[in-house]
Amino acid sequence: MNLRRIVGNLQVEAVYNSEIKDNTVIKGCYIGDLLSNVMAHAKSGDIWITVQSHQNVVAVAQLLNLPAIIFVDGHKPQQETIEKAEQEGIYLFATEETAYNIAASLYSLGVGRSEK
Amino acid sequence: MKKNKEQLLIKDVMNEGVVSVHPEASVQEAKDIMRSRGFSGIPVIDKDNCLLGIISVADIIRALENDALEALVKEYMTSRVITINANASVGQALRLFHNHKFGRFPVVNNEGEVVGIVTHGDVIGRLAVFLGIDEEPLDEEKEQEPINKEFIPQIFEYPIRALDFDRTGEGASSLKKILAELGVSRDIVRRSAIAAYEAEINVMIHAREGKMTANISPQEITIIVEDQGPGIDNIPLAMRKGYSTAADKFRQMGFGAGMGLPNIKKSADKLFVENTCKGLRLIIKIMPEKIA
Numbered sequence: 223m224n225l226r227r228i229v230g231n232l233q234v235e236a237v238y239n240s241e242i243k244d245n246t247v248i249k250g251c252y253i254g255d256l257l258s259n260v261m262a263h264a265k266s267g268d269i270w271i272t273v274q275s276h277q278n279v280v281a282v283a284q285l286l287n288l289p290a291i292i293f294v295d296g297h298k299p300q301q302e303t304i305e306k307a308e309q310e311g312i313y314l315f316a317t318e319e320t321a322y323n324i325a326a327s328l329y330s331l332g333v334g335r336s337e338k
Numbered sequence: 339m340k341k342n343k344e345q346l347l348i349k350d351v352m353n354e355g356v357v358s359v360h361p362e363a364s365v366q367e368a369k370d371i372m373r374s375r376g377f378s379g380i381p382v383i384d385k386d387n388c389l390l391g392i393i394s395v396a397d398i399i400r401a402l403e404n405d406a407l408e409a410l411v412k413e414y415m416t417s418r419v420i421t422i423n424a425n426a427s428v429g430q431a432l433r434l435f436h437n438h439k440f441g442r443f444p445v446v447n448n449e450g451e452v453v454g455i456v457t458h459g460d461v462i463g464r465l466a467v468f469l470g471i472d473e474e475p476l477d478e479e480k481e482q483e484p485i486n487k488e489f490i491p492q493i494f495e496y497p498i499r500a501l502d503f504d505r506t507g508e509g510a511s512s513l514k515k516i517l518a519e520l521g522v523s524r525d526i527v528r529r530s531a532i533a534a535y536e537a538e539i540n541v542m543i544h545a546r547e548g549k550m551t552a553n554i555s556p557q558e559i560t561i562i563v564e565d566q567g568p569g570i571d572n573i574p575l576a577m578r579k580g581y582s583t584a585a586d587k588f589r590q591m592g593f594g595a596g597m598g599l600p601n602i603k604k605s606a607d608k609l610f611v612e613n614t615c616k617g618l619r620l621i622i623k624i625m626p627e628k629i630a
Contacts, residue, residue, distance in 0.1 A: 257539075258597030261532050262604065266524070274592045281507025285514055285531040302504065 223248050223333055225290055228269070229315060232327050234292055237314035238304050246289050246313070250334035253321050257282055264288060269328065271321045277303040284310045294321045348431055349424040351464040352445045352454035358383040361390050361412035365401040368393045368411050378521035381444045381452055382415045389444055389452050391415035395521055399490055421446045424453055431461050441521065489520045491555035498541045498548040498565070506542045509550045510534035513561070517554065526626045529605040530559050533622045536598040536605075537563040543584045543593060544568065545617055561622040569613035577603065577611070 225246040229236070249267030254260045255274050264270060266287040272279060275297050283291055290313035293299055298316055299307070307314050317324060328334070358381045359368045372380060372395070379394035393415040401407055401414045422431055422443045434443060435458045445454040494516055496509035514531040522530075534550065541548035545567025553560040570576045577599050584594025603609050608623040 255592050256595040256597070257592040258536065258595045258601055261535060262597060262601050266528065272592075276591055277504060278507055278591070281511060281535070284511055285507065285535050286528070 223331065225269070225313060228328065228331060228333060229290075231331055232292075232315075232317070232324060233319050234315040234317040234324070237293075237299055237316050238308055240308065240313065242313060248289060248333055251325060251328050252288075253325060261286065269333070271324055273297045273321075275299045275303060277306045279303065280306040280310055280312055283307075283312045289313060290315065292317060292324055294319060294324055346428045346464065346468055347424070348422055348426045348428065348445055348456055349454070351428055351431075351460050352424070352456040353460065354454045356381060356383070356444070356452055356455050358452070359393060359411055360384065361410065361415070363411050364407065365393070365398060365409050365411060365414050366407040369398050369407065372398070373515070373519055376518060378519070379440075379442055381419075381455065382411055383452060387451050389419060389421065389446070389450075391417040392419050392440075392442075392444070394441075395489060395519060403490075419444065421452075422456065423448070428461050428465060431456060435461070489556060491553065492516075494550075494552040494554060496550040498538055498550055498563070500542050500545050500547050500565070500567075503542065506538055507535055509538050513550075513552055517559070520554070522556075522559075523626060526559065526624060530561065530624050533602045533605040533624065534561055534563075536601045537561065537620050537622065539593055540598050540618075540620075541565045541567070543588050548617070557625065559624045559626070561620075561624075563620045563622070564614065565617040565619075567617040569618045570611065573611050573613075 225248050226242040228248055247267060248269045250265055251271065252260060252264035252268045253271040255272050257278065260282055264286050268288050270283060270288045270291045271294055272291060273293065273295055275293060277300065279291060280303055293316045296318045299314055304314065357371060357375055359371060361382050361384055368380065379392050381389055382391040382393055383389055393411055397414045397416060401409055420438055420443060422434060422445055424445050424447050442455055442457045444452045445456050447453045494513055496512060498509060510531050513534050514527055517527045517530055538550065541563065545565035548563060548565030551562045575581055579600045580596040582594045582596035588594045602622060606622045607625045610621040612619050
């Protein structure tokens with residue numbers, strides 16, 4: 223599912239302004255704050271929900287081809303994180319909502335369920 | 339209800355809107371386009387929309403060897419190009435892929451103009467959908483290609499500065515980009531990236547400094563990470579999931595989950611962990627040919 227359509231339906235705000243490319247497709251979702259766990263289990267195309275805000279999350283997202291990160295529970299990424307994400311083309315979003323609520327919305331939208 | 343397979347034509351499976359490069363452009367420009375788009379080859383088309391050749395990673399490596407990135411694309415491109423008609427069947431394309439060792443073919447219309455490009459992965463991917471054996475939805479970026487047999491073995495070296503937290507992951511990131519550019523398959527790129535990243539994190543957390551060396555060939559990727567740290571007292575224990583000696587400050591940042599070495603082991607075909615007189619040495623081997 224296109225990322226633009228997803229974020230249009232979620233209670234999240236873009237961390238930096240950037241037009242989402244047409245071909246940015248989200249295939250699933252992974253939730254986690256232990257980076258090695260994310261490394262082991264997140265799949266290419268997943269949107270990542272976390273509270274870790276330091277710039278190493280961008281490295282993880284870039285290595286795993288995770289197109290976007292959502293920072294939940296009011297966590298805001300650090301300035302270096304934002305700069306690095308812009309550089310690597312990783313989209314960042316932030317929200318006051320919990321990981322559970324965001325994940326539930328993603329599921330209702332059909333993310334990670336087979337698309338026809 | 340099954341449709342006749344012959345009805346699936348190249349124009350149904352190709353990528354429309356071709357990214358091409360001008361023959362008078364520099365090899366450097368072609369390389370940048372390929373890098374930014376993640377392509378391993380692009381057609382060379384002049385201003386009259388006439389197809390002159392294809393420039394691939396192998397051509398660019400040749401230019402690199404001659405230190406000739408400023409040379410013109412037309413001097414390094416492969417001019418013997420095999421095209422396929424947009425109205426050909428996917429069966430014909432499969433035969434073409436089988437008979438020639440190219441990863442992609444430009445698609446032309448009846449007037450000979452290039453209207454698209456088709457990769458082996460496009461054909462297989464669409465056939466899988468057609469036959470209902472696909473597990474994942476397809477998308478534009480999907481370009482699963484077999485390992486590129488053509489590239490010349492190379493060595494990638496990266497110094498790891500421990501406690502340089504901001505830059506951690508850059509070695510793995512650079513390695514990932516190099517492998518992707520060489521046309522190594524996604525699964526292998528992913529496994530190499532995970533192993534390299536975890537090894538880099540380990541050096542950052544436990545050692546003073548280290549070095550990553552990757553020997554990259556189409557048959558085998560060997561990543562050697564050596565550090566000047568305390569080594570590991572009990573290697574079998576360190577290989578267990580959840581065992582970690584990382585300091586609290588790292589744990590707060592999401593590191594030190596005790597998953598590093600297990601993750602490396604899972605990603606690698608072979609892993610050797612050894613204490614050296616200076617610190618620790620990891621030898622990680624990933625062999626693309628093992629992949630089905």
